[in-house]
Amino acid sequence: MNNSLHLDRESPIHRLSPEVKIVAVLLFTVIVVVTPREEFAAFAGYAVLIAIVAALARVPAGWLLKRATIELPFVLLAVVLPFAGHGERVEWLGMSLSVEGLYGAWNIVAKGTLGVLASLLLAATTTTRDLIIGLDRLRCPDVITQIMTFMVRYLDVLADDARRMRIARLARGYDPRFLWQVKAFAVGIGALFLRSYERGERVYLAMLSRGYAGRMPVTVGAPAPAAEWVLSAALPVASAGIAVTALLA
Amino acid sequence: MLSSYAGAMDTQAMHIANGIVDGPVSAIFLIVAAVGLAFCVWRAKLDLDDRLAPMAGLVAAFIFAVQMLNFQVLPGVSGHLLGGTLAVMLVGPYVGALCVATVLIVQCLLFADGGLTALGLNITNMALIGAAVAYVLVAALLRVLPRNPAGLGATALIASVAGVVLASMGFVVEYALGGTTELSIGAIAATMAGVHTLIGIGEGLIAAVTVVTVARVRPDLVYALRHFRRPVLAKAVIA
Incomplete structure (x- = not known):
């Protein structure tokens, strides 16, 4: 598919089985979304994790940032929030901003950006075909x-x-x-x-x-070995570690 | 769906991103979406049995391809079709909802459009609510409106506007339940309804002309004509 975001490279992340990557990105995104928005340090930690994965996958930062612009409409929503939000307000450069709205804007920008970057890394390192095989192995109907x-x-x-x-x-x-x-x-x-x-x-x-009876024949290789699951678990485990540390601190 | 050009890419996110609606509510709607889709799979199999995968796949590719065709609305603003009502009228509510859901899953995984944790919300709004509203309206209107191209076109137009607006109201309900920022729900509802009425009218015009075109050439392929008019036709034959 020529319009897919797949970036053909040779890297350890590209070589991982699709199912372990899908699960890792899903768990990472869930952890990011459930992290309370006040834990600024935790979000910085997540960003570092994303940067490490991008470096391992040899995905250039420019490529990622350019495609992350897909998120722009939500950034615009976030810009409106400090003005439209309710509750306590602060003065900044002569503008009255809602504290709740500022937190809300930060929440959307931080979680949205991290989610988009994680999805982009998945798309960049996995071909469309592999993604479907991965979903199939994850028991997707x-x-x-x-x-x-x-x-x-x-x-x-x-x-x-x-x-x-x-x-x-x-x-x-x-x-x-x-x-x-x-x-x-x-x-x-x-x-x-x-x-x-x-x-x-x-x-x-x-x-x-040609003999089709309602189910495609299974033709491709074996599911991911345990070692790959362990390797890819590094991302969610590290982010869970960051979340727990930030909450306890 | 209207989206503004950003220069670098001509596609913009149009689906709910991560972090807009909180975790528990997203999880609840993921379950809603899964149950709804399971029901659609079961009913779609009655419609198509083993033809389901190839036909629905082609229709999903069709919706996806149609979404890629942007048309200039105003300088700098381009619109494109969502395809929900169109799919319901052409292939029926169950296959239609499945196709829209598949498009959403692929857009989420391959194009980073729509958050992974918001997938349940997006499927509930656009695939389930959109298709259900369109289905009910199309089935009702086709019995009431005159049986000619104008009636068919009006049905597509009305069902599109209502389907798009009510799908956007799905977002308002979800935001009221689990929005991450305190905002006036009334204001959100008004904004969403306003924007989506415009989108719905654009979408409805295109859906109307498309369905009428297909109905002229191959009326046998339009699901809405085959299934929703049968009682009327049967009655006419008996009479």
Whole structure:
């Protein structure tokens, strides 16, 4: 999938099995979210952990920061909070800011950013295919993983179809502007749906004729060895350690 | 869904991020989402049996591809489709909800859009509430409105607006239960409803033209026409 965030590198993190990475990122995110927002030191510790993983995975900081801009709408929400929040207020540079709102803004920015960075590291070090295999090994219901497999496999095909149709429209003097394009756009989507649905039927018939009976055959390798689980547990264990230390201190 | 360009990337987060709603409430809605999806899987299998995976996968890819097509609304602001109501009308509520949920999971894991801990919230709002509202409205409106392209289009438009706005109200309820910052819930509800009404109208116009286009070419592929009108048709045949 050419639009996925996967960053093809050779690193110990890339070599880990997908399921251990998914579990590590999930546990890390949960720990970050449940950490009380007043524990500033803990969040600094989490950021250090993320930096260590990024370095191990050989993911450049610039790459991460550029893609972390996906979070911008929530940063904007956070900027509004100190003004809109209730309760006690403080004066800062002549502006009256709500203390509760400031804490809320910090909470969203800190937890949101750490979560996005952790997800980006997972996406950067794991191919789409591996991710689905990982979900499958984590006992994700096979209906979901199979829908996902088909979706990911055909995403490029359909996106290319959509792009070709758009170029064809442009080549015929179509000038996309404001609302007048809605009709052409929507008719294009209709055509895209017909193409996808009919492709779906062809794919299904082709699969049936090759012996498909409702479940994809398992073709790939063994689940993660215990050593990988232990290695990847380092991230959640370290972050849990930071959280507990911060709470006790 | 409206999103503003940030220069570096033309995709922006549109799903709830980590840390907006607290842990316990996120966990509760994760369970709600899991139960809802399990029900959808069971019903979708009745609709499609072993065809479910290939067809739903293609439809999910379709929704994803449609979401990638941004259209210019105003300079600097582009909109794109969410696809919930469209999916319900084309492939039915259960397959539709599953497709939207799959898109959300993939966006969360592969594109860092939507927090991992907020996945339950996002699925509940957009896949379950969105599809349920659209389903109820589409089923009701198709019985009331005239059986022509205009009626079908109006159904898609109304169901889209209501589905998007009520899905956004799902967020308001979740925020009221477990929001991490004290804010006036009334103000949030008003803002969310306002913004999402605009989004819903844009989405509804596109859904309407899309469904009418498909209905003209292959009416047999439109789930809403096959399933929600059957009693009426049967009656007509008997009469």
